[in-house]
Amino acid sequence: MTSLIRNADINRRRLLATGAAAGVLAMPMAACAADAPSEAVEVQIAEGRLRGARTGGVDAYKGVPYGASVSGMNRFKPARPVAPWTGVFDATRLGTPSLQDPTTVYGKNEPAPGEGCLVLNVWTPAGGGKGRPVMVYSHGGGYTTGSGGSTAQDGSMLAREHDVVVVATNHRLGVLGYLYLGELGGADYAGSGNQGLSDIVLALKWVQRNIEAFGGDPANVTIFGESGGGAKTSCLYAMPSVAPLFSKAIIQSGPVVRITTPDVAAQTTRMFLEQLEIAPADWRKVLDVPAPQILAAQKALNAKVKSDSGGWRGIQSLTPGTYGPILDGDLLPHHPFDPTAPASAADKPLMIGWLDNEAAFFAWTGKDVEAFRLDEAGLKARLSGRFGDKAPALIDAYRSDRPGATPSDIYLAAASYYAMGAGSVLAAERKAAQGRAPAYVYNIAYRSNRRMDGTDIELGAMHASDIPLVFNTVASPDTLAGSRADRFAAARNVSAMWANFARTGRPSAPGQPAWPPYDPKTRSTMVLDVACTVVPDRFGAERRAWAKVDPAA
Template sequence: MHMIQRRDFLTQLSLATAAISLPQVAFPSAPKADEFVEVAITHGRIRGMRKEGVNLFKGIPYGGRISGDRRFRRPAPLEKWTGVRDALEFGAPAIQNPRRNEPAPSEDCLFLNVWTPANDHKKRPVLFYSHGGGFVVGSGASGGQDGSNLARNFDVVVVETNHRLGLLGFLYLDDIGGPDYAGSGNMGMLDIVDGLKWVHDNIAQFGGDPANVMIWGESGGGAKTSCLYAMPSAAPYFNKASIESGPGVRMTPKETAAETTALLLKELNIDPKDWKKLLDVPAADLLAIQGKLPSVAPFLGKNTKGAVLRRAGGFGPVVDGVVLPHHPFDPTAPALSKNKPLLVGWNEDEYTFFAWERKDTEFAKLDFDGLQKRLEPQYGEDTPKLIAAYRKARPNATAPQLYIAISSIAMMGLGSVDIAEKKVKEGGAPVYLYNFGYKSEKPIPGTDYPMGTPHAMDISFKFNNEIPPRDGSAPKESFFGGNRPERFVASHHFAELWTTFARTGKPAAKDVPQWPAYNLKTRPTMRIDAQCEIIDNRFSQELAMWRSIGKL
């Protein structure tokens, strides 16, 4: 596969592949509980389970029906229930291909999960996570995201939602649907906001502080977090944010979203004036049609002249001027969140995930002539300058190493730096820039090239799920993280930095250097590993080149 810069990477893969090919960790659907726990919430009583020092509540409904005449609209009111409702099984994920060890996908998917040390009214920080998978796949029970260790080891409350995805969550009908379908292009994001409202109304019952909520997410979840950071409806319900390997600088303009809707109607042979026939199309058929439409980035790049690129196809948040008033970080950081601290960053070897997932072994055989040929389709006449800058900055690097470095920063690094710089220029709350750098020794299948720090490897690390077994048995090899015991230290650092940020607004951890806020003079970046370090002006030569060719 040719080298793909950030916007084209997202266009081709639409961030949908991001984290969808991770093996699904087998969360037991009904583990044996140490005891059961009941709690009263706004709509009735629920029963969860206590297991190894953590109370877990699965599949709590936070919104009503979104099928039938509620398709593409706001949910029906959630009805209260009598008696005690079990919250012992994960709720249905949004419509997508079936997910191993999870319930069958369903249109009615508005469920969330809560992990807490205790339902004791202690005001713990709340970590509200949006799953990856672009805007088309994933769930709040995705592999690696079990919140038990974060809750147990760092005394926080973790919440994860299911919400509408794909065309059922992001089909733009505002121009043809009338007032009942206002905001239709952002139903999936408004679902997440409803999850945040649920937290505001209920999380005190779970030992969480509704006045101290951090939104965070990886890959597509980072892009969702970028949107929430700029959405007026979300603003009252969170206090800080973290955008991880998913810098959502720009989203889909409504004009492009309208073109996508036209493409869909044409594919289904539905006249625009008869668009309501969409309400009768089975969800499975809509999913199949979704796969036939051109894949497009859920957030868009710019060309070298600064114009936002427009490509019809694909589904993600729409800059409709109301729900999402403007691009999240273009032309500036959102004034709405000026006083909310932010973490942003990426993994050092993002592309190795996609090499693994796409079975791309050819990159590992590149020489420097081959490197130029592989980059030229994306960078044209700028290719020699780009390679020269990287060879100067990294004189000992091989051609495959430079390919991974260029691909990885183009995918997730440039947008992350852009966000950090714009947040600094706003002059409000601090922003902290990071690189995750723990190196997995596992080779990419078919090559001798190590995974390093691939896209999505941060999930299990920041959730503190890289940890020796509690029963004292020998540790199993981590799927991406490998076998080295240093991974346990790196995971603890990552989790402690994030939970401290959630608690105080400033990331810190024992045995980790003090992390200065990002600024435009020294540009400090935290490199997260078994031994963390602060690096000033990291990638300065490389970033200067990206700026010179109009990519940053």
């Protein structure tokens, strides 16, 4: 899956970076108790005392600093732990998101993005307790946008209903998180291409040090994330030095099989410096460039580097001019799932999956109305343009496996599997082959009734509509999960599966069938919906068809 799984969300990242999807994800997505009266609460952690807010039976601490300054001479270097403070730190408001356009973060009363972004949020059931499972979330938005403060990802409902502690981090993104200076800066900048990930590692160390104060169990930590957050989770799962900091992982629509190499990252660095009119020999000048100019240069380079993925290929492009994790002899010495699943996580259970209609999101945010109205000629033209003379056989396989499917149904299903499904299946296969800890594969089939703007087209089980289901933030009819009355039942199932996996390593939900681990013979897949079902080798015919189109599939 080398060329296939360039790993999962480049278009979403580009669209969000340009603000194209801002109106979509910025809509209200608050949990049901968000407007309840609050009272002040305090907790003592290793660095000092925090003041949070208790609302609806959940204590929330927001904007908690976990890292020291990463600006000026500290740019592109590993973050250090935040220094202890005196007095009481006010943790009742969200902290600063990583540097990006302000239209691509979606928190309520969230500060303007900037460099002082090493903060996290904690939600925990009120009233004491200890030994709770801990769920540490990495937000989506590729490697360039988003924050842990999004209202769609508010951890209150997960904490309240499932007795877990939820943590969400902000961390460096884009140039500040992934600009590789090892070639120019030498040993002092050897890890510079992965600082966005190293920030999350620092937050996981904070969790180990402090989570007991919130009732959490530092020996039972699950890392999870969606889209770009799934990509980050894929990488964290593969880091040998991070293995002691977590026990399980969930990768949502973000399988990363391979990552960028230092030589490609070095080309990106030179392209970025050229955008700033800085000669490679004078690279240190980038340490003094004001943050707004850094962002402007990043956006200008993004505009020059055109992706041809069309929502088909994963979260990270391996071409110069894009930002994301790189192979690093220290932090990330191997590709996450190539040629095998990571040995350092062999004993750690993994959940991985995608949604039935992922590609609808990218067509929606890309204003590609025609994707939903294709005729036979249009379908053949789109697939032939990408897969040449192998397209007819692929279309025949989908039509045989999906009687009655329209040309658009086939196009969107193929795009969804190729972008997200194939990498998820490959990762699960390689995880299962280790025989040490289970892999669980899911598809989310719940169909949102959100419509494409100005049309009657329902978007269905599209990319990112799992977020409100996982966090059970579906009370508002404006979430990506839509307004159907049965969304509450679907959210109860999905959130319970996630929380119980975090608790025991085995996903389950009341009244739903037992979820068997994935293996290469049965390929059991849990289809998550209002009523969940286990289906053996759900997309087997299509999987085999893709193997002929792209042997890596």
